[in-house]
Amino acid sequence: MRIAEMDWRMVEDWVRHDDRALLPLGSTEQHAGLSLATDTILAERLATEAAEPIGAPVFPPLPYGLAPYFAAFPGSITLRVATFGMLLRDVLDSLKRSGFRRVLIVNGHGGNQPEAIAREWMMDNPDARVRCHDWWRAPRTMAAIRAVDADAGHASWMESFPSTRLAWTPPPATAKPMVDLGRVATLPPFELRNLVEDGNFGGAYQRDDAIMTGIWRIAVAETRELLDAW
Template sequence: MRIQDMNWGQVEERVTVDDRCVLPIGSVEQHAYLSLATDMILAERVAVEAAAPLGVPVFPCLPYGMASGFAAFPGTVTLRLRTYLAVIEDMLDSLHRGGFRRILIVNGHGGNSPVAPLLSEWMNDHRDASVKLHDWWRAPATMAKVQEIDPAASHASWMENFPWTRLEGAMVPNFSKERIDFAATGRVDAWRKRERLGEGNYHGVFQRPDADMLAIWQVGVEETRAEIEHGWH
């Protein structure tokens, strides 16, 4: 259930019987020929589909994350670490005030992972709450499915090319890109990184059949749903 389909009174009533909610977080950044909002689109969609049968409220995705490595690509928006942590903390405080005590953060962007230590600190100050960080695309079952289909999978490659992240009129190349030198791109600024990345794909083909993508998606939804349902104690 999307939180925009509820009013405050319904939320107040619901948390008395079920204190779970889902908060998707993403990023607006280069994804080669795919939507700049790929991480945001996928995090929110997988959260909504996973939570739907359970009736658990899903908040709108926090669209912006930490993407400083892609700052040289037009359209990328990046928050500073201290800004991002403050935003996440304020959001958690708001959810807690509203009565939510079991919060699943569904993350769609690897660059947001530094939020993990903040969650530990926050739970020390809110001992009646549990927060889980779920990187949906690299959770065990989902990543195993990706590897089963094609182990050459990475940022902006086929593994993020779903029907809902493609852009009308944007041509997608039909070749397999060689793996980038991760060490070399990791030790330079965003502008030199852009020169080394080219269009933005890290390695692998740019697109695979929809049957492959939907098979991965189904696993991702089911694995996310299991996180909502289980493992809170």
């Protein structure tokens, strides 16, 4: 249940019988013609749908993360690594203070890499557990994406859902060749922008909703199983 729909007494009641919570991590960054909030929207939706059967609290998604490589695209926001680490630690400290001892981080953005921070935090909080889940590259979800089309880059069809599309930016009809990801990793922001042009790293821009719904169902089930088995 989204924390926006709960009051503090409901959280107090929850932690009396269960100590699990979900924390979605997003990013505000260019996604070609898709919403700048794509990663935040998808991480929150996925966490909310995965938690629905057990009713675990889903905290508000962090809308900002680590995206320095998109700094040349207007509207893209990045935190410094140190800020991100301190922010995440403060949130985890607060969750623990509230009584939570198992936190599933549902990460929606590849640049965030919260594992190092989570592990450091667990060193200092050995009575609590944090599990980091990059939902789109979890084994079954990524296999489902690859089964549709191996060409699936950042801001391509694999991130194009009804919730992330913008009615005023219709997608190009033809697929974009994959960019050289090895090269992308070596470039400063303006050179990266020149290389990736509209921001899609490669692949078709959109696919049928039936295909996207199938992938989404797998992603929700895979995330839910992590929660159930914990």
